[in-house]
Amino acid sequence: MKRSPLDNFRARVLHVVRRIPPGRVATYGDVAALAGKPRAARAVGNIMRECQRPDVPCHRVIAAGGRLGGYGGREALKRSLLAAEGVPMRGSRVLLENCRVHVRLIERR
Numbered sequence: 001m002k003r004s005p006l007d008n009f010r011a012r013v014l015h016v017v018r019r020i021p022p023g024r025v026a027t028y029g030d031v032a033a034l035a036g037k038p039r040a041a042r043a044v045g046n047i048m049r050e051c052q053r054p055d056v057p058c059h060r061v062i063a064a065g066g067r068l069g070g071y072g073g074r075e076a077l078k079r080s081l082l083a084a085e086g087v088p089m090r091g092s093r094v095l096l097e098n099c100r101v102h103v104r105l106i107e108r109r
Contacts, residue, residue: 012036013047020060022085024101025094027064045069060085066093 012035020026026034028041028048037043041064048058049072059081063069071078079089088095 009035009037009040009043010047013044014051014053014056017048017056017058017061020057020101022057022060023087024099025060025062025082025087025096026101027062027096028069029064030101031061062094066096068092068094 013031016026016031016034028044029038031044032038032040035044044061045063048061049070051058059071059078061069068075068078068082075092079092082094083089088098
């Protein structure tokens with residue numbers, strides 16, 4: 001059975017997100033670009049919202065500018081998980097310059 005292009009993109013997104021190490025974050029746009037569709041940030045957000053897999057650290061994917069994003073309505077939980085990993089924040093924003101994952105780091109893993 002052949003997989004649809006959407007299934008292939010979803011698999012690539014989940015693969016990229018699994019490679020984000022603890023204490024680091026990536027934006028929805030970063031993940032989209034690394035998964036091969038740089039203009040698909042919204043699709044990445046939808047995939048993260050629907051993902052219930054414990055092996056995918058969805059909390060490490062954030063919105064542009066360091067905003068936390070929705071996390072299924074559990075923004076406080078997302079903030080707590082990121083704080084527990086040592087991700088620096090100011091208010092409800094992640095300080096991206098200190099913890100944004102580098103493309104090279106993702107590609108090496």
